Amino acid sequence: MPPVTSADLADQGLPGLVILVAVGLPVLAMLTVRVAGPGERLAIERAGRLVRLPRHRVALHLPGLEQVRRWTDRLELSLAERVTTADGRDVRVLLTLRVEPAPPIVGQRYADPLVRLPSAASRTVVAAVAERDAERLADEGDGLTAALTGRMLRDRTGAVFGLVAAADLDEVELLLHSPDHRSHRTERDDRYC
Known part of the structure; x- marks a missing residue:
């Protein structure tokens, strides 16, 4: 076997380098680049803490060290x-809320807003209904939709999870009895039993 010279290595290495670059760059791009879908935003997490929120829909990250979290900037909740x-x-009360979730905070642990947002929305709706008389719930100016639009959605500790961008009141049903009643029988009914 003849000795290998540097010219021989250069001749054999150039096509190998071209193939490595041609295959390696797309694979590297697939591993490091993330693109947000419509209505999505990206958050980069390292060691359990958010390190940055990219401003654009494209984010670069270090595979193995960082994770990309997706969160939505608009959400529609139907509540009863x-x-x-x-x-x-x-x-x-049946209504639909269009909510803008609060963005994650850099430096803190990532908490998916979709986990706590429905319960925060439910507490906010219950409080708004309890503040009004039944006849005023459907009012245009002082009703439930006006009271909810622009209201912050908070958890029990006061942390903000989102903002109600719009509220649509679908239905208000007046219940004829309290949910505490176990029996609807009257004294008159008892005489015939």
Whole structure:
């Protein structure tokens, strides 16, 4: 076997280098580049903490060291709540909220806003209904939709999870009895039993 010279290595290495670059660059791009879909935002997490929120829909990250978390910047929640109004009437309220979730905070642990947002929205709706009389819930100016639009959604500790961008009141049902009643029989019914 003849000795290998540097010219021989150069002749054999150039096609190998071209193939390595041609295959390696797309693979590297697939591993390091993430693109957000419509209505999505990206957050880069390292060692359990958020390190940055890219401003654009494309994010670069270090595979193995960092993870890319996706969160939505718009969300629609449909809620059905049974509440006692300020005038003591039991109602069932069906409504749709368009919510803008609060962005994650750099330096803190990533918490998916979709986990706590529905319960925060539910508490906010229950509080808004309980502040009003049943007749005022559907009012244009002072009703439930006006009270909810622009309201912050908070958890029990006061942390903000989002903002109600719009509220659509689908239905208000006045319940004829309280959910506490176990029996609807009267004294007159008892005489015939």
